[in-house]
Amino acid sequence: MSLLVVGTMAFDDIETPFGKSGKIIGGSATYVAYAASNFVQPVQQVSIVGYDFPASELETLQQRGVATEGVEVVADKKSFYWSGKYHMDMNTRDTLVTDLNVLADFNPVVPESYQGAEFVMLGNLMPKLQKSVIQQLKKRPKLIVLDTMNFWMDTAMDDLKEVLTMVDVLLVNDSEARQLTGEFSLVKAARKILTMGPRYLIIKKGEHGALLFHENSVFFAPALPLEDVFDPTGAGDTFAGGFMGHLAKTQDISFENMKTAIIVGSAMASFCVERFGADRLKEITKADIDERLSEFVQLVNFDINLV
Amino acid sequence: MSLLVVGTMAFDDIETPFGKSGKIIGGSATYVAYAASNFVQPVQQVSIVGYDFPASELETLQQRGVATEGVEVVADKKSFYWSGKYHMDMNTRDTLVTDLNVLADFNPVVPESYQGAEFVMLGNLMPKLQKSVIQQLKKRPKLIVLDTMNFWMDTAMDDLKEVLTMVDVLLVNDSEARQLTGEFSLVKAARKILTMGPRYLIIKKGEHGALLFHENSVFFAPALPLEDVFDPTGAGDTFAGGFMGHLAKTQDISFENMKTAIIVGSAMASFCVERFGADRLKEITKADIDERLSEFVQLVNFDINLV
Numbered sequence: 001m002s003l004l005v006v007g008t009m010a011f012d013d014i015e016t017p018f019g020k021s022g023k024i025i026g027g028s029a030t031y032v033a034y035a036a037s038n039f040v041q042p043v044q045q046v047s048i049v050g051y052d053f054p055a056s057e058l059e060t061l062q063q064r065g066v067a068t069e070g071v072e073v074v075a076d077k078k079s080f081y082w083s084g085k086y087h088m089d090m091n092t093r094d095t096l097v098t099d100l101n102v103l104a105d106f107n108p109v110v111p112e113s114y115q116g117a118e119f120v121m122l123g124n125l126m127p128k129l130q131k132s133v134i135q136q137l138k139k140r141p142k143l144i145v146l147d148t149m150n151f152w153m154d155t156a157m158d159d160l161k162e163v164l165t166m167v168d169v170l171l172v173n174d175s176e177a178r179q180l181t182g183e184f185s186l187v188k189a190a191r192k193i194l195t196m197g198p199r200y201l202i203i204k205k206g207e208h209g210a211l212l213f214h215e216n217s218v219f220f221a222p223a224l225p226l227e228d229v230f231d232p233t234g235a236g237d238t239f240a241g242g243f244m245g246h247l248a249k250t251q252d253i254s255f256e257n258m259k260t261a262i263i264v265g266s267a268m269a270s271f272c273v274e275r276f277g278a279d280r281l282k283e284i285t286k287a288d289i290d291e292r293l294s295e296f297v298q299l300v301n302f303d304i305n306l307v
Numbered sequence: 308m309s310l311l312v313v314g315t316m317a318f319d320d321i322e323t324p325f326g327k328s329g330k331i332i333g334g335s336a337t338y339v340a341y342a343a344s345n346f347v348q349p350v351q352q353v354s355i356v357g358y359d360f361p362a363s364e365l366e367t368l369q370q371r372g373v374a375t376e377g378v379e380v381v382a383d384k385k386s387f388y389w390s391g392k393y394h395m396d397m398n399t400r401d402t403l404v405t406d407l408n409v410l411a412d413f414n415p416v417v418p419e420s421y422q423g424a425e426f427v428m429l430g431n432l433m434p435k436l437q438k439s440v441i442q443q444l445k446k447r448p449k450l451i452v453l454d455t456m457n458f459w460m461d462t463a464m465d466d467l468k469e470v471l472t473m474v475d476v477l478l479v480n481d482s483e484a485r486q487l488t489g490e491f492s493l494v495k496a497a498r499k500i501l502t503m504g505p506r507y508l509i510i511k512k513g514e515h516g517a518l519l520f521h522e523n524s525v526f527f528a529p530a531l532p533l534e535d536v537f538d539p540t541g542a543g544d545t546f547a548g549g550f551m552g553h554l555a556k557t558q559d560i561s562f563e564n565m566k567t568a569i570i571v572g573s574a575m576a577s578f579c580v581e582r583f584g585a586d587r588l589k590e591i592t593k594a595d596i597d598e599r600l601s602e603f604v605q606l607v608n609f610d611i612n613l614v
Contacts, residue, residue, distance in 0.1 A: 088491065184395065187534045208515040211532060220606050222527040225518060227494045259609040293611055299527050300607045302566040304600055 003248045004114050004141070005032045006046040006133050007123025007237070008103060009053065009071065010080035013096075014276060016231050017088055021276040025057050027080065028123035028147070031234035033066045034281040035241025035268040036121075038289060040248040041065030044114040046133065048072045048106045050079040060282070069111045074102045090229045091206055110136040118142040119248040121240060122167070124149050127159035134166050143253050145169040146198070147240060153179050164197035168253075171240055173204045186211065190218075200258060202243075204236055212262055214255045221262045222299060224270040224292070231276045235269040238281065242268030267292040310555045311421050311448070312339045313353040313440050314430025314544070315410060316360065316378065317387035320403075321583060323538050324395055328583040332364050334387065335430035335454070338541035340373045341588040342548025342575040343428075345596060347555040348372030351421040353440065355379045355413045357386040367589075376418045381409045397536045398513055417443040425449040426555040428547060429474070431456050434466035441473050450560050452476040453505070454547060460486050472504035475560075478547055480511045493518065497525075507565060509550075511543055519569050521562045528569045529606060531577040531599070538583045542576040545588065549575030574599040 007029030014021040029047045037043050043066045051074065058068050083097040108129055115138050122130040124147045134144065146167040152160050153176065160180075164170065170193060174186060180196075183189040186203055190213040193201045201213040207229065209222040243258075243265035250257055270292060274280045314336030321328040336354045344350050350373045358381065365375050390404040415436055422445050429437040431454045441451065453474040459467050460483065467487075471477065477500060481493060487503075490496040493510055497520040500508050508520040514536065516529040550565075550572035557564055577599060581587045 185534055187532050205515070208512070209529070218532055218606060219609070220529040220532070221609075222516070222529065225494050225525055225527070227492055256610065260611055263609055263611060297611060299525060302526070302528075302570055303563065304567050304570060304604060 001040060001248055001251065002042055002044055002114075002117045003036055003040050003119045003121065003244055004044045004046065004110070004117035005029050005036070005121045005123065005244075006108050006130070007032060007121070007125065008080055009045075009047040009049050010082060010103075011052075012233060012277065013081070013083035014231055014233050015085040016090070017086065018228070018230050021231065024277040025054075026082065026234060026277055028234075028237040030061075031237035031272065031278060031281070032121055032123060032241035032244065033061055034064070034278045035238045035265075035272075036245035036248070037061075037064040037066055038268075038284075038286070039242070039245030039264070040119075042067045044070060044117055046070035046108045046110060046114070048074065048102045048108075050074050050077045050102045053079045067114070069113055070109065072109070074105070077102045077105075084233075086232065090232050108133050115139070118251070119244055120144045121244045122146045123237065123240075127152055127156050127163045131159070131163045131166065134163070142251075143168050143247060145171060145240065145244060147171045147236070148176070150176050150179050161196065167198055169200040169202065170198040171202045171204065171236075173206070173236070177201075177203050187218075200255075202262065204239065206232070206235070210239070210262055210266060212255075212258055214258070217255060219255075219259045219262065221259070221266045222296075223266060224295060224299065226270060226273065229273045232273050233276075234278065235272050238272040239265035239269040241265070263293065263296050267296055308347060308555060308558065309349050309351055309421075309424045310343055310347050310426045310428065310551055311351045311353065311417070311424035312336050312343070312428045312430065312551075313415055313437070314339060314428070314432065315387055316352075316354040316356050317389060317410075318359075319540060319584065320388070320390035321538055321540050322392040323397070324393065325535070325537050326583075328538065331584040332361075333389065333541060333584055335541075335544040337368075338544035338579065338585060338588070339428055339430060339548035339551070340368055341371070341585045342545045342572075342579075343552035343555070344368075344371040344373055345575075345591075345593070346549070346552030346571070347426075349374045351377060351424055353377035353415045353417060353421070355381065355409045355415075357381050357384045357409045360386045374421070376420055377416070379416070381412070384409045384412075391540075393539065397539050415440050422446070425558070426551055427451045428551045429453045430544065430547075434459055434463050434470045438466070438470045438473065441470070449558075450475050450554060452478060452547065452551060454478045454543070455483070457483050457486050468503065474505055476507040476509065477505040478509045478511065478543075480513070480543070484508075484510050494525075507562075509569065511546065513539070513542070517546070517569055517573060519562075519565055521565070524562060526562075526566045526569065528566070528573045529603075530573060531602060531606065533577060533580065536580045539580050540583075541585065542579045545579040546572040546576040548572070570600065570603050574603055
């Protein structure tokens with residue numbers, strides 16, 4: 001019952017209409033680990049950081065059952081750094097600074113101790129690196145989930161299409177689904193993507209929830225209506241972490257259980273956006289998570305009598 | 308068990324990325340009537356048309372249990388005419404022509420035969436006219452629902468605020484909720500609106516579904532993911548018609564039953580957008596509606612075990 005996660009661990013510097021974060025810990029693998037470790041341990045992290053990444057942060061993750069043997073620490077380079085500013089609607093943002101630093105040389109290596117992982121989350125990275133991770137796995141995992149972004153569709157579409165044939169679930173947002181297929185209708189886009197490799201497709205729509213497509217079925221999970229979205233950074237990765245965490249915990253990859261996993265992911269994402277960075281994720285308890293899940297049940301539950 | 312509907316009956320001329328409708332029948336009261344008459348009869352229509360409005364259209368409505376005694380026919384003026392063109396995303400449109408014609412003199416009169424209606428749907432009109440209808444009702448209806456739009460917030464906010472104190476349910480879209488309250492967060496906007504008169508608030512988000520707020524509770528109904536939205540004209544009014552129709556049929560205005568009514572409204576709206584105008588609404592059967600409702604159950608149904 002282990003979950004292998006490949007992604008970035010980084011510094012973020014975020015400005016929203018509510019304030020400035022200063023330099024804080026971010027990165028896709030960080031958010032996935034904080035979310036997933038509520039449900040499954042160990043979370044086996046594969047990432048890369050520089051000499052400036054605080055050891056205390058790795059220790060905090062270890063205390064949550066996150067294995068960091070696969071996190072390469074580069075002695076003479078800085079960690080990946082991203083700075084951005086959100087607009088009022090929180091759906092759009094401007095990137096102010098992107099310093100790749102160690103990420104420019106990232107060549108993920110799966111440690112021997114991680115072999116046998118049944119669940120694998122490939123965070124948004126160059127498709128060739130995602131493929132290399134899959135090729136390093138000696139036993140085919142039960143479930144491989146891949147996240148990606150429009151940048152790779154612009155610059156490495158052939159590689160992306162190749163790695164898509166190797167995974168079970170694709171996780172994209174609505175505009176990425178459209179770009180990947182050239183279809184405006186998300187239903188048509190989904191149908192095309194399900195012929196490209198993945199058997200399951202999750203389309204994230206931010207504050208408008210998420211859709212799960214599989215064969216001819218579709219499931220919709222809302223986002224929780226929140227008083228304020230304080231900082232959306234990492235919400236998508238936190239969603240992925242909750243989703244994977246629930247699946248790895250239950251060892252059940254049926255469509256029915258994936259629905260539940262998406263609700264769990266949505267609940268975790270609803271915590272993430274309440275504060276800067278992973279601050280909120282670090283403090284929540286199982287009771288908080290259960291209460292939030294109950295809110296989701298209330299949010300969508302209705303009776304209908306087809307007579 | 309009657310439903311009184313006040314609104315426009317008109318001609319529309321619509322262009323979407325899928326084609327042009329030519330001059331067809333439209334108007335808020337038309338859509339409400341086509342949707343609601345599946346669930347409740349009579350639907351008591353209060354509207355105004357010109358000499359050019361086809362008698363056959365009124366007859367078709369009558370055959371569906373729609374009373375048209377309250378539809379004033381003006382012998383020397385034309386019917387309200389609107390022409391618009393949708394953009395590719397179908398969420399935005401340009402108005403090409405608005406000819407008010409008879410609508411400029413609309414002074415709705417509730418016929419004696421409509422008195423006693425328990426459910427009243429006040430379609431989007433000048434707030435003073437909506438108020439005048441309420442004042443004509445000798446017995447306070449069980450439920451008064453009001454639709455409005457940003458135009459009245461720009462031009463008649465005081466009148467709108469006054470009529471809001473007289474109704475039970477407000478129906479607006481997300482941008483209207485924001486404009487009415489000056490709050491960007493829909494949760495904060497909802498809280499404010501629930502102090503302005505209505506005890507229930509429905510925020511329509513088009514393809515992103517609808518939210519129902521009441522006291523401290525919130526319910527979310529998704530829109531059905533459709534392969535194509537052919538023509539969104541009238542979807543909001545059709546939603547309102549399904550919502551009111553279900554409530555009037557069941558005579559139950561509890562929060563729990565309003566949830567179901569919103570799902571019924573969403574199902575009716577999902578038919579409306581499949582063709583130009585009310586074409587699709589004219590042909591659907593009870594079996595079609597039940598099947599669509601089952602799809603909504605499938606769409607949001609999930610199991611969660613909080614152990």
